[in-house]
Amino acid sequence: MGRPPCCDKGxxxxxxxxxxxxxxxxxxxxxxxxxxxxxxxxxxLSRCSKSCRLRWTNYLRPGIKRGNFxxxxxxxxIHLQALLGNRWAAIAAYLPQRTDNDIKNYWNTYLKKKLxxxxxxxxxxxxxLGGGHNNIGFSSVSQPMSRGQWERRLQTxxxxxxxxxxxxxxxxxxxxxxxxxxxxxxxxxSNENSTFYNSNTNKPTTTxxxxxxxxADNIARLLKGWMKNTPKSASCAASxxxxxxxxxxxxxxxxxGSTTSTSTVELSETFESLFGYESFDNYSSNSEFSxxxxxxxxxxxxxxxxxxxxxxxxxxxxxxEKWLLDVDAGSQEKLGF
DNA sequence: AAAGCGAGCAACCGCTCAATG
DNA sequence: ACATTGAGCGGTTGCTCGCTT
Numbered sequence: 599m600g601r602p603p604c605c606d607k608g609x610x611x612x613x614x615x616x617x618x619x620x621x622x623x624x625x626x627x628x629x630x631x632x633x634x635x636x637x638x639x640x641x642x643l644s645r646c647s648k649s650c651r652l653r654w655t656n657y658l659r660p661g662i663k664r665g666n667f668x669x670x671x672x673x674x675x676i677h678l679q680a681l682l683g684n685r686w687a688a689i690a691a692y693l694p695q696r697t698d699n700d701i702k703n704y705w706n707t708y709l710k711k712k713l714x715x716x717x718x719x720x721x722x723x724x725x726x727l728g729g730g731h732n733n734i735g736f737s738s739v740s741q742p743m744s745r746g747q748w749e750r751r752l753q754t755x756x757x758x759x760x761x762x763x764x765x766x767x768x769x770x771x772x773x774x775x776x777x778x779x780x781x782x783x784x785x786x787x788s789n790e791n792s793t794f795y796n797s798n799t800n801k802p803t804t805t806x807x808x809x810x811x812x813x814a815d816n817i818a819r820l821l822k823g824w825m826k827n828t829p830k831s832a833s834c835a836a837s838x839x840x841x842x843x844x845x846x847x848x849x850x851x852x853x854x855g856s857t858t859s860t861s862t863v864e865l866s867e868t869f870e871s872l873f874g875y876e877s878f879d880n881y882s883s884n885s886e887f888s889x890x891x892x893x894x895x896x897x898x899x900x901x902x903x904x905x906x907x908x909x910x911x912x913x914x915x916x917x918x919e920k921w922l923l924d925v926d927a928g929s930q931e932k933l934g935f
Numbered sequence: 936a937a938a939g940c941g942a943g944c945a946a947c948c949g950c951t952c953a954a955t956g
Numbered sequence: 957a958c959a960t961t962g963a964g965c966g967g968t969t970g971c972t973c974g975c976t977t
Contacts, residue, residue, distance in 0.1 A: 611946080611947070612945095612946075612947095612971090613945070613946075613971080614945085614946085632963090633962090634962075634963070635961090635962060635963090646947090647962080647963090648947085648948090648962095648963080648964090649946075649947075651963075651964080652945090652946065652947085653945090653946085655964090656945075656946085657945075657946095664944095665943095665944095684966065684967085685965085685966085686965075686966065687964075687965055687966085698964095698965075698966080699944085699945080699946085699966095700944085702966075702967085703943070703944055703945085704943090704944095706943095706967090706968095707942065707943055707944075708942085708943085
């Protein structure tokens, strides 16, 4: 039974061509993402609306980083997968520059095998993963109960963090970047809507005037990247618009610059008391602890405010990431990460 | 040089969820 | 309250490429 395919007649399948990418990108630049049903009709693309959305979110969307997962990201994924299970979208919410598909692929093709090897190697020495509340399970060995408990704990912690933040920031909510943080924290944690959030107003917006550079400019860059690439990588040209690279080995910088602000100190204290951290040196307030920072929000910032994006790219571990990594450091060390 | 094989990844499929009438 | 429909998510497939034999 189930629903019939959303669009099974006359739609093109298979890899996207650069021409299709250009059409899609230019359309979205003009109208913004969303209303995917209208995209094929309005663009003339012989593609399913789902295919258009997928192509955009996983490939063409600005601000996404592809390939070359860092150790930190790897650890994040491992922890989050243990905590959340195969909820790739939720995991991707904590790695705003990564797509769920990318993370999923990385997990399935690399991390899972790597972890299984570690587990097999360590199984002779008894349980490596158990122990207290940090019962980090991997997909093959995880216990549903502990996962559920951890989800609840996670939600509780997030809720507490939001409350504490709200209290800590109430005097100067309006002006600081932390208000954005708070608002982002208050928005959908699972990052499941496609609404753009205006980082200034914290209101959802479908107006893309601020989200996108001029279409002509982007298309020009798109074409430029396309022309420069070999046929093999031609399909990557569109992504070069935002990534400046097609190959996963290019153009990805992961520096560890840290920024702090006055409010950061306050937040640090708040979180310190909340989670028991001792050091927040690397905590950067902008977009931190904001799993709800949607990829589209990143897009928003990326296109209009490159510096902010740089901040995202260059950011050290967020508080929550630190928590994720610290909370089970022992287990990870045992596994040799 | 060519065939075989495996890894990586883009894209599809089917399902669920949420919004709307 | 129910049906419909669009959007989103996770599992899976199949293609491509690089390495090995």
